[in-house]
Amino acid sequence: MSPQPVVDIRGLHVRFGEVEAVAGIDLQAYAGQATALLGRNGAGKSTTMRVLAGLVPPTAGTVEVDGLDIGRHTLAVKQMTGYCPDVGGLVPRATPWEHLQLSAKLRRLDSWEDRARDLLERFELGGVAHRITGGFSHGMGRRLSVVLAALHEPRLLLLDEPFDGVDPIGVEATMDVIADARARGACTMVSTHLRELAIQACGEVLVLRGGSRVATVGAAEMAGEEGARAYRALLD
């Protein structure tokens, strides 16, 4: 008997007025696995992530997280997801610690402070924990977004462009967060344009084009020069 997927998307469509951002995606992702979403700008990666995070309701299709329909159990799904949005994702005049307090309060976390401090140190944000995020660099903001997504050890970790503009230390810390999530049996989805990092972090790669899935391949098949050529061919 095959295991139940943590993420089960069937026939997902998302329309914004005339624009169809996602045009019929089917996707399953499992516990203990990390799946990368690759594709060009406008392929539907971030919209799919936003649907899974409970931000954008599907126009059509079914989306289940851990067996719960996202439309009917939005709050429960938000409870079990950790989301790093592709842009910003930080309240500009709140401090990192206040972001963590808010997340902990709404997720009813107890004794979260030590883990929060540890994550901030791992991402080299301990020194700015009490400064407002409006003054942060892009990379600092990205790193904090990953910390916020990982704080409550979510069942589903959604990282949208977590490596964008991040320095090597931040990339390494993000890789550790993904590895930790896999080790404790969480399902991780990473959307990125950085193929090599996606391959390094994930076991499976989904390539999206024009709002649809065009391929699902093992990460190893996307590696090296050969993988780059194969990826390029899938984009055109």
Next chain:
Amino acid sequence: MPTGLSSTSAASPAALHPTSIQAARRAVADVAHLVRFRVGTVRRRRALRIAVGILVGITVAVCTVPMALPDTRSNDVLIVMPTAFAAFLLLNIVSGVASGGGRELLSREQGVAYPVSPTTDHLGALLMAPLNIAWLLQAWTILGSAAYALPASAVPAALITCLLWFVVSTSAAQVVAWTMEAIRRRAHGRWVVRALVGACAAGAAYLQLTDQLIDFLDRLPTLWLVARSLDGFTASWLTGVGFELVVIAATVVLGAVPAHLAAKLPSRDEAKVEGGAYPVRRMPRTVVGMLASIDRASVWRSVPMRRGITVLAVGPGIVAILGNMSWTNMTILPGLVASGGALLFGVNAWCLDGRGLLWRENLPALPGQVFAARALVLAEFVLAASLVTLVMASLRAGVPSASELAAMLMLVLVVTLQVLAAALRWSAQRPFPVDMRSARATPAPPVVMVGYSARLALSTTFTGLLFSTLSRFPDWRLSLLFAVPLLAWSGFRFARTARRWQDPVERSRVVMAVAS
């Protein structure tokens, strides 16, 4: 729109180091480019045309209709004209200084990729100044007063003087605003500015306490200008107009100097907010409390909101003290202050989170809790400002009668709920992605802000006049009686907006717009 040189362009020394004249010409041309860009980004063209038509229509009406009214108090109106001219200048100065040099033609975030010079910025701020309901209302009042108080043959000349005065006031205020901003950005500059503002307030208090205020107003230099505009197109009028034109030319050019000085320095207010460490606060016990605590931080750590609310709360309070307002007349204040408070961020309330709204929407909070927290913080914000104004105004107004007190309390409740309901409704209907870091930022585009402020001013002024009338009746229960339907109506509109916020599609639209 001009950008940097392309790789194929020859970078001539003349292009890189233009003379002052060339730079000025380029700045003027760039203003035209930016205006075209701004107009081009307006999605609702028809609404823009209607809005411009309404503004022009009202202006024409205030210049002509009063001429047909019976001439019973023209002398009274003429006597206060020099004071009205000076008040217009003062309003522009306060507005310009509070907004750190005036509104931006192109926001800092949008303009960062373009070589927009401080001169262009200065000229853009001059163009944007009239797109402000306080500016428009005062201008219309002055134009209408001139049209009413003077014989028809003298009106055209007087109107020209008035219109030029509006430009004089705006451009002169801009010089003061940029100068204050340049001072504020230097070491200890914020204290210098505070000392200057304090000195002005102390001067006004001295004049008031020593009964010299009326004499002072009677000796205002604006009297010279008004006196030259009363007899039509005469040589005397020409002198006044000539003087105005000279001042306009001088101040428009002069304003570029402090604008350049200010542009060379970073904003200390923003640096203080962004570079400062904030001590850890205890977590509130409830979810709404926690959400509200983050929202409060977003409001009170924002330079434009903090500065704006201070001016809004204290300014009318000082006017009430100087003008010796009675409790009956004070009913105009809560609506004015509450509307102004909502215009600082409430009309686009979700912009407080910026792109952080994407993350916040993933948090497991009920939509109703999120809405309640935002509404609570907005209500606190406008109520706090209204109460500061009223406490200040009450210092001279004495002890109110039961009717006056009941009318004022009910009025504060009604206008707060009116403003809250309208602001949150507009926030959901038309969300805008805005970065509220800069003192010059506004929560919505200028023309939209004019529309919002006009609608708020209309409804809250009407409510103020109603309760002003009620405060004259001996039975204080009348105010309660009239407040109930008004509260019910605003409460219904508020609840309807709260219900709409429950809809995930509607919420998603707002989140995506604010975070775009």
